[in-house]
Amino acid sequence: SVDGGATWLDISIGPVRGVVAAFANDPADPATVYAGTSNGVFVTPDGGATWTHINGPGDILALAVHPASGKIYVGAFGFGLWKTTDRGNTWIRLDNLAQEYVNAIATHPTEAGVVYAGTQQGVFKSTDGGETWTPLTGLVENEPIETLALDPTNPETLYAAGSILF
Numbered sequence: 001s002v003d004g005g006a007t008w009l010d011i012s013i014g015p016v017r018g019v020v021a022a023f024a025n026d027p028a029d030p031a032t033v034y035a036g037t038s039n040g041v042f043v044t045p046d047g048g049a050t051w052t053h054i055n056g057p058g059d060i061l062a063l064a065v066h067p068a069s070g071k072i073y074v075g076a077f078g079f080g081l082w083k084t085t086d087r088g089n090t091w092i093r094l095d096n097l098a099q100e101y102v103n104a105i106a107t108h109p110t111e112a113g114v115v116y117a118g119t120q121q122g123v124f125k126s127t128d129g130g131e132t133w134t135p136l137t138g139l140v141e142n143e144p145i146e147t148l149a150l151d152p153t154n155p156e157t158l159y160a161a162g163s164i165l166f
Contacts, residue, residue: 002047011048013037021060022074027067036060036074041088054088062118064105069112071129075102081117083130094130106148108155116158118145123160 001008013020018038026032031047040058042051062075073083081097084090097117104118115126117133121142124133139145143162151157 009048011044013042013051022063024063024065024072026065026070028070034063034065034072036063038077041072041074043088056084056088056091057082057093061101061103062105064107064115066107066112066115067109068107069129071112073105073107073115073130075105075117077101081105081130094133096131096133097124100124101144103144103146104148104160106150106158108150109152110155116148116150118148118160118162120144123148123158 013035020035020037022036024034031045033044033048035042038059041054041056041060041063043054044051057074057076057079059077060074061077064073071083071085072088073081075081078101080100081094081102082091083094097119100119100121102117102119106116108114113127113129115130117124122139123136123145125136126133139160145160145162147161149159
């Protein structure tokens with residue numbers, strides 16, 4: 001929708017059959033949208049008129065474009081967390097979360113290194129762009145996290161939701 005939900009446009013991702021699990025706009029170019037699907041990552045440079053499959057892992061559960069760094073992070077079903085620094089030409093598997101099911105990703109709006117990952121084992125935080133991760137405490141132990149969101153006016157406030165948490 002381009003009018004607050006009053007009307008809707010079909011922007012199907014071409015011949016792809018599968019589940020679209022995540023969307024993220026490129027903060028540097030709002031017409032560029034990334035879609036995480038059961039068949040990998042797709043990108044549109046024109047608000048959904050055309051889509052291209054980009055190199056990378058498949059079966060995407062979560063996707064985020066970092067507004068400060070432009071890095072793209074994806075959580076792949078059974079394959080952990082990945083990032084690209086070149087818009088999808090090459091991908092790096094972030095080994096510290098390689099065995100995790102990453103269901104949600106949130107990025108700090110101004111701090112390029114701060115990334116949060118919601119997994120089957122709780123929430124993890126990285127301050128170095130995903131090289132190292134620290135589990136956050138204070139939630140139900142081993143709670144699967146399905147959704148993360150940062151308060152845009154106060155990015156130190158992180159919201160997490162799971163099957164027990166809401």
